[in-house]
Amino acid sequence: MNFGIPKEVRPLEFRVGLAPAAVDSLVRAGHKVLVEHDAGIHAGFGDEDYRQAGAQVVYAAKEAYGRADVVVKVGRPAEEEYKFFQPYQTILSFLHLAVASPDLVMVLEKEKITSIGYETILKDDGTLPLLSPTSEIAGRMSPIIAGDLMGSFKGGRGILLNGIPGVPPAAV
Numbered sequence: 001m002n003f004g005i006p007k008e009v010r011p012l013e014f015r016v017g018l019a020p021a022a023v024d025s026l027v028r029a030g031h032k033v034l035v036e037h038d039a040g041i042h043a044g045f046g047d048e049d050y051r052q053a054g055a056q057v058v059y060a061a062k063e064a065y066g067r068a069d070v071v072v073k074v075g076r077p078a079e080e081e082y083k084f085f086q087p088y089q090t091i092l093s094f095l096h097l098a099v100a101s102p103d104l105v106m107v108l109e110k111e112k113i114t115s116i117g118y119e120t121i122l123k124d125d126g127t128l129p130l131l132s133p134t135s136e137i138a139g140r141m142s143p144i145i146a147g148d149l150m151g152s153f154k155g156g157r158g159i160l161l162n163g164i165p166g167v168p169p170a171a172v
Contacts, residue, residue: 002032004068006061006084007039010075014042017072017093020053027054036064065089076100082107090114094134 065084095117163169
């Protein structure tokens, strides 16, 4: 089976569909993995990391999609990616189809694409193994980001979230 890992195109999305360790596992199991050039660069993985894991680096999203049976992404495909979909392909990503563009849903249906949204994968115990880690990271990062945005140097009121001796903590 051929797996394609295109570069994420949505603004501020710095994750990648699979890390080199996962690519290595797929290659060892006999699969072929195509990774778009610089797909993992913002996540700390260069093309050479993927080559060492056994992937083939391709230089266009069209090729990563066009030669893949299964496309592995993080974010929902952007409209500019729809033209790369292949009939009967499988796409794995956080799809959030309930809030997606109706155009995406129509293209997925028209091309008979099997789409698996990470946010819908449930374990037997009812937990969401792919959504939970992302939610935990977001929960831990939100006070840090809020504190940064509330600083006077960012246009905020200069509120200190946790307080210091003599200054009460912010009421949030």
